[in-house]
Amino acid sequence: xxxxxxxxxxxxxxxxxxxxxxxxxxxxxxxxxxxxxxxxxxxxxxxxxxxxxxxxxxxxxxxxxxxxxxxxxxxxxxxxxxxxxxxxxxxxxxxxxxxxxxxxxxxxxxxxxxxxxxxxxxxxxxxxxxxxxxxxxxxxxxxxxxxxxxxxxxxxxxxxxxxxxxxxxxxxxxxxxxxxxxxxxxxxxxxxxxxxxxxxxxxxxxxxxxxxxxxxxxxxxxxxxxxxxxxxxxxxxxxxxxxxxxxxxxxxxxxxxxxxxxxxxxxxxxxxxxxxxxxxxxxxxxxxxxxxxxxxxxxxxxxx
Numbered sequence: 001x002x003x004x005x006x007x008x009x010x011x012x013x014x015x016x017x018x019x020x021x022x023x024x025x026x027x028x029x030x031x032x033x034x035x036x037x038x039x040x041x042x043x044x045x046x047x048x049x050x051x052x053x054x055x056x057x058x059x060x061x062x063x064x065x066x067x068x069x070x071x072x073x074x075x076x077x078x079x080x081x082x083x084x085x086x087x088x089x090x091x092x093x094x095x096x097x098x099x100x101x102x103x104x105x106x107x108x109x110x111x112x113x114x115x116x117x118x119x120x121x122x123x124x125x126x127x128x129x130x131x132x133x134x135x136x137x138x139x140x141x142x143x144x145x146x147x148x149x150x151x152x153x154x155x156x157x158x159x160x161x162x163x164x165x166x167x168x169x170x171x172x173x174x175x176x177x178x179x180x181x182x183x184x185x186x187x188x189x190x191x192x193x194x195x196x197x198x199x200x201x202x203x204x205x206x207x208x209x210x211x212x213x214x215x216x217x218x219x220x221x222x223x224x225x226x227x228x229x230x231x232x233x234x235x236x237x238x239x240x241x242x243x244x245x246x247x248x249x250x251x252x253x254x255x256x257x258x259x260x261x262x263x264x265x266x267x268x269x270x271x272x273x274x275x276x277x278x279x280x281x282x283x284x285x286x287x288x289x290x291x292x293x294x295x296x297x298x299x300x301x302x303x304x
Contacts, residue, residue: 027186093135110147117167
C-alpha cells in the first residue's frame with residue numbers, strides 16, 4: 001500500500017468489553033486480567049469509531065453478555081450508527097436478552113461459538129454445550145432472524161464438522177470456520193487440539209466442495225485449500241485494516257498478538273495510535289504478526 005493510499009483509519013475495530021468469561025476454552029487467547037473499561041470509556045471509543053467512520057465494529061470479550069451494562073453499550077453503538085457485530089458463546093442468551101437484541105435488529109449480526117453438534121466434542125474444548133444450544137433455540141423461538149455460527153477446527157471436531165453443518169442447516173446458513181491459532185493456551189494443549197497439516201488441508205478442500213452444492217455460506221481462503229506448513233490464519237488483516245482494543249484499553253494488531261501492544265487509549269486516541277510510526281512499520285511488514293509464534297509451534301509439533 002503506497003503512501004498516498006494509506007487508510008486514514010482501520011476498517012475493522014474489535015472491542016473486548018471484558019476479559020471475564022464463563023467458559024475456559026482450551027485454545028483461548030484472552031489473558032486472565034479482570035480489568036474492564038467503564039461505560040464512559042466505552043462510549044468514548046464508540047464516539048471516536050463513529051467519527052472515524054470505521055466500517056466494522058465488533059463487540060467481543062471474554063463473554064460480553066457478562067457485563068451488566070451490555071444493553072446500554074449496544075444501544076449506544078446502534079444510536080451512533082456503527083455497523084456492529086457481536087461475538088458470544090451463546091450461554092447467556094435467555095429470552096429477555098434475545099428479545100432485546102431482536103428489537104434492535106441485532107440477531108443477524110451475532111456470531112455464536114459452537115464447535116460441534118455433538119455435545120461431548122463441543123464440551124471437550126469449550127464446555128456448556130446445552131446452555132449454548134438453549135440460547136440458539138431461544139433465538140429460533142423469539143426471532144425471525146438467524147445468527148452466524150463460529151467454529152474453530154481442531155483435532156476433536158475435524159472428522160465430524162461437515163455433519164455439524166448439516167445439523168444446523170437450514171436454520172443457520174452462515175458459518176465462520178476458523179483454523180486454530182497458536183495462543184499460549186492452545187500451545188499447552190497442542191497434542192489434544194492441533195490437526196496435522198495435510199489432514200487440515202483435506203478438510204478445507206472437503207468443506208469447499210460442500211459449499212458448492214449447498215446453501216451453506218462459509219468464507220474460504222484460497223490458501224486454506226493448499227498444504228501449509230502451519231495451521232495459521234491466512235489473508236491476515238492485523239494492523240493493516242484491523243485493530244483490537246483489549247479490556248485494559250491496549251491496542252493490538254489482532255486478537256492473537258497479545259504481547260504486541262501498539263499503544264494505550266488511556267493516553268492516546270485510536271487515530272493517534274493508527275498514525276503512529278509503530279503502526280506504519282507494522283503495515284509494511286510482509287509477515288503476519290503471529291507468524292513467528294506459529295513457527296515456534298510448528299517446529300515443536302514436527303519434532304514432538
